[in-house]
Amino acid sequence: MSKAPSKAMKATIAVAIVIVFIAGYAFIISPWLLTSGATNDELSSVLPGDMYLPNPKVKMTQAITINAPPQKVWPWLVQMGQDRAGFYSYERLERLLGFGIHNTYRIVPEWQKLKAGNFVKFHQNGIGMQVVSVEKEKNILLLTDYRKPMMPAPEKKELIVPLPGSMYIIWDWDFNLYPLPGNKTRLIARAYADWNYSNPALQGLLNFMVGLPSSIMQKQMLKEIKQCAEGNHPSL
Numbered sequence: 001m002s003k004a005p006s007k008a009m010k011a012t013i014a015v016a017i018v019i020v021f022i023a024g025y026a027f028i029i030s031p032w033l034l035t036s037g038a039t040n041d042e043l044s045s046v047l048p049g050d051m052y053l054p055n056p057k058v059k060m061t062q063a064i065t066i067n068a069p070p071q072k073v074w075p076w077l078v079q080m081g082q083d084r085a086g087f088y089s090y091e092r093l094e095r096l097l098g099f100g101i102h103n104t105y106r107i108v109p110e111w112q113k114l115k116a117g118n119f120v121k122f123h124q125n126g127i128g129m130q131v132v133s134v135e136k137e138k139n140i141l142l143l144t145d146y147r148k149p150m151m152p153a154p155e156k157k158e159l160i161v162p163l164p165g166s167m168y169i170i171w172d173w174d175f176n177l178y179p180l181p182g183n184k185t186r187l188i189a190r191a192y193a194d195w196n197y198s199n200p201a202l203q204g205l206l207n208f209m210v211g212l213p214s215s216i217m218q219k220q221m222l223k224e225i226k227q228c229a230e231g232n233h234p235s236l
Contacts, residue, residue, distance in 0.1 A: 033215035037222070038063040038188065047190050048133060049141050049174035056192035058171075060215055064222040066185045068229040070137045070177040073185050076228045077140065077175055079104075079111035082121040082128070088224035089217045100124030105228060105235035114140065119156040126157045129173060142173040169195040187225065189218055 035043055038061045066073055079085040086103035087094070094101040099122065114120075114134050120142055121128035129142035130150050144158045146168035163169070171193035178186040191214060227233035 033219065034060045034062075034211055036062045036215065036219050042186075042188055045188075047174050047176055047188070048139055049143065049172035049190065049192065052132075052143060052145070052172055053170060053192040053194045056194045058191075058193035058211055060191045060211060060218070061188065062190075062215070062218055062222060063186060063188045064226050065180065066187055066226045066229050067183075068185060068231075069183045070179050070185045073177055073187060073225065073229040074137045075107045075112060076225050077177070077187075078114050078134075079108055080120065081111075082123060084108070084111045087122075087217070087221050088228065089220040094217075098123070103224075103235075105233055119150075121156060126155050127159050128156060129158065132172075138177055140175045143170070144172075145170045167195060167197045169193065185229070187222060189222060191218070 042063050043061050076085070076088070080087055082099060082101050084104070085108065086101045088103055088105075091101050091103045101124075114131060116131055116133050118131040119128055120131060129144050132141045132143045134140055144160075146160060146163070147170070149160055150158055172191065174190040174192075176188045176190070178188070180186055224233060228236065
């Protein structure tokens with residue numbers, strides 16, 4: 001009769017599983033998700049938001065080719081927001097987590113105006129990001145910078161949490177449309193994050209907590225924007 005594994009053996013196996021998971025996520029899953037659809041040239045390209053985060057600790061650049069010109073893609077992109085058309089992603093999961101998002105799969109005229117200084121909500125409690133710049137049919141840039149918080153308002157607020165000492169966090173969300181031959185569009189979405197605190201454990205945790213869910217949700221968002229612009233989304 002074989003002996004049951006000892007406590008030490010069980011602990012060793014558990015540690016090994018954790019190490020394999022961390023390694024698999026760090027070297028396989030994370031790079032694949034964070035760069036989904038993007039070419040090497042796109043990953044190294046300079047986008048408008050890069051000037052705010054020259055050396056980010058978290059990098060996510062995803063891309064997709066849409067069989068429609070930028071003017072057909074833009075109306076779907078510009079109306080994103082929790083209190084607008086949603087984010088064209090897993091809305092049931094977003095509602096389960098309390099975000100209160102209901103995707104709208106039609107172009108709404110009153111949601112077509114967006115400019116620098118506006119605010120894009122992510123959550124029904126008002127959390128969102130500032131709009132830094134908008135170039136019609138080309139770019140939308142959102143930014144949160146702990147060093148330059150916006151004026152507080154009950155209906156809109158940045159995600160600013162208490163941090164130790166002089167630590168700060170800055171992140172952006174950068175959407176870019178590039179026309180391609182044949183009336184097609186290349187949509188590149190980039191999210192960078194940086195902070196002024198060197199701690200490998202903290203960096204790994206933030207990479208996992210921010211990078212994993214964001215990359216999964218954004219990947220689905222790009223897919224659905226493509227379907228909407230091409231006119232073949234199931235909800236159209």
